[in-house]
Amino acid sequence: MLLGTPFHPRTAALCGSRRWRNWSGYAAALSYEPGHEYEYYAVRSGAALFDISPLRKYEVTGPDAAALVDRVVTRSTLDCPVGRVLYTPWCDEAGKLIDDGTVQRLSPDTFRITAADPCLRWFQDCALGMDATVRDISLDLAALALQGPTSRDILARLVTGADIAELPYFALTECHIGAAPVTITRTGYTGDLGYEIWLAPEHALAAWDALIETGRGYGIAPTGLDALDVARIEAGLLLKEVDYVSSWTALIESRKSSPYEAGLGWTVQPRPSRDFVGQRALKREAANPSQWALAGVEADWPGIEKRFAAVGLPPLVAGRASRDAVPIYAGAARKGGRAVRQIGYITSATFSPILKKYIALATIRRDFAEPGSPIEVELTVEFVRHRVPARVVPTPFFDPARKRG
């Protein structure tokens, strides 16, 4: 039986589609309405309200809290100011990705870390010999994400004790929604203007009701994971076990990825005078790059249209985000003679309603990963496989100024 989050009484009543996904043992709405289109546009045009309570949450406290977090994650956090949030992955000793999430610094010796999957034992083991305590606070914190262009206006009307309009990108503040004390971080998984709200479960329903009520004039919509999946691909954000496989779940070595291979090289911040888990391995990899890289891919729409038109169909590609791996081949310009060479695979793909483009995140051979590289992607139309032209493009695919502004 799937569990309900602290918001379940509300989300269950609203989820007319009765479409749920198992998210870490909790029922998470895929879409509230039969289709996710309206909810998707709430992310890009109004405000989408997501229940993200099933995320794992950890609290790190003690005099060595900063040193511990700095030892665990690839980004340097020792000098992270109080009130800042960092997105970062963490790796095993071999420099292979375990998980990724955000690190919030609430005070000089208090951090919160979010993770997709349980990590308590790992964090505690890494704390060996340090004066720091790690607690699993997953059940102590309910969480909502409010994402979209009007999210700031909604919170500005609701929040007391902080000036939300002034909260910078990747910053946090402690404040109130009604009587509920909340932490608000300017973070999210949509690549849009947005916030995440962290609060005690007993305040969950009151906060939900206040957001929905105030949000009505601002186009708020309870939004499910289907819409989120489209938005996060547009934002070029990775999904664990889809765009990379955790070194804890990979059964074979070749399925593991380093941050460099997953497009997260920018999060690897070498610390000359101290160590973090995986640092040595990553240093070796930096000197001798892997042949794999992450790339954004944009398929040629006329090419897709033509394949569908040939069988008399309108282009019906992925009405929802797809998580099926799809082969990528060297493009016509790179093809020597007739041999067709597979050079990678798409891990997530979607038609982007806002960009009107078919986009994908892919793992691809490094020598093809430069933007502009001509490639071909497999497309199945009426049970027949074809290859259509595509090219490598930079991510994020969609990056509105309001995200940071």
Place this chain on the structure above:
Amino acid sequence: MTRKYDVIVIGGGHNGLVHAAYLARAGLDVCVLEQRPLVGGATVTEEIFPGFRYSVFSYVVSLMRPDIIRELDLPRHGLAILPLESTLTPLPDGDRLYRDADHHRTWREIARFSIRDAEAYNEYGRSLFYMARAVKHLLGIAPPDPARLGPRDIRGLLGLARHFLDLEPDQLHMLVKLMTMSAADFVDEWFETDVLKATLSASGIIGTFLGPRSPGTAYVLLHHYMGEIDGHFRAWGFAKGGTGAVANAIASAAREAGAEIRTDAPVARALVKNGRVNGVALANGDELHASVVSSSLDPHRTFLDLVDEDALPDDLLSAVRAYRFRGSSGKVNLALDAAPDFTCMPGHGPHLRGAVSISPSIDYLERAYDDARYGDFSREPYIDIVIPSAIDPAMAPPGKHVMSCFVQYAPYELREGTWDEKREAFGDTVVDTLARYIPNIRDIILHRQVVTPLDIERTTGLTQGNIFQGELTPSQLFFLRPAAGYAGYRTPVRGYYQCGSGTHPGGGIMGAPGKLAAGRVLADLQRGLGRRRGRISTSGPGRRGR
């Protein structure tokens, strides 16, 4: 000082802008001249009442060509099309017909009236899909001229024949019906539920001075359906920011490609010398020169107002004089203090994000037409409503709304009095009609903008206020638009082209006339001046392109 351009485009409606964007991308020096302070023509968003943004004229995007959206990269220039997924038809007795993207709910809803209709509904949609797919091909090609039969025309006609012969015999049969029947008769073959038939056939009367039982209206119904078959590309819905956002995105793409867009620049006439155009004279007397001038105005303005009659052959002049405008629609835009509360679906709900159609029965529509036939506006009009602020919160202050009411019939020629005298009475009639279904409407109106056909004509230049630059009936379509022998975007004046909705494939926010006409201009230039200058590319990113 006179400035010389390669191309001057008269009119900055969306077609003039599309036309300019394609020509500028090909490397030409293009200038768009728009009479109003803002671009868009019938496709504008204006803040008539502070804080409330009206899509003053056109209100939904249904036919905008996916290839244009893609080639001009309009999403990057700010175009976002939000879904508009339901249609509510309220009934006078408090009942309703509500259809939305939830297939099964729609089935149940229709089944309340007739299970047979609920079952026919899917098949009806599928059949229209086949029809639209066959006809949609026409939206992307310049019409061949069967009267001329040059090699290009013959190739075009053969292509068409092949396209239609791919249809199954019964589909071909249905297509012929669509081209000739009335909307009411057409839907009558499928359904027995009056309210369903009325609402479906209502899209057959939009922009025409015809009733649902008038032959030829079935095609208009199909014309409106065509936008819905682009698969996941989906260019159908509500433009974020109102329809003006479509024009603004196209203008931005045109400017990026190097086009100059001048507003407050009404053109008085095209300058013609020895059968050749060489520029335009503005209303203020300034002259601008160019060897190509494209008019995006309707055929009446393009041929009768902007050039001297002696520059044009008689057959064209008489065809343009006979071309039917017969404006028949008006609009009422409302600023509301709260959400409208429908008797048939009280409170807030997804129905507010969809279309609402005041079309309870075929007789209702036909009676509305009867009034107009004798020169009155309908006492109980057909109204097509959208509430943009329920779809895009940026259209009105939080908790408040804008409501767009497209109204038919409002005949341009009134039997008695003038539209300036009758404007508010017309507005009252619309509000009275709304009040029958939305009891709180009178209490929540903060501001009302009544747009009569005369206002449409005065503001946008659309002759007689015809929303499509001429009716979309079969006698004015394809190689007959605007006139037999003059449908290929050229005119008898050398260098003078037509690129507005008055040419194939016609009206609606579609962009196709502007693009197809640009193809004509570029092909002609490549043959003549292009070779001399050698700097015209048909697909390049433009002079200042990325």
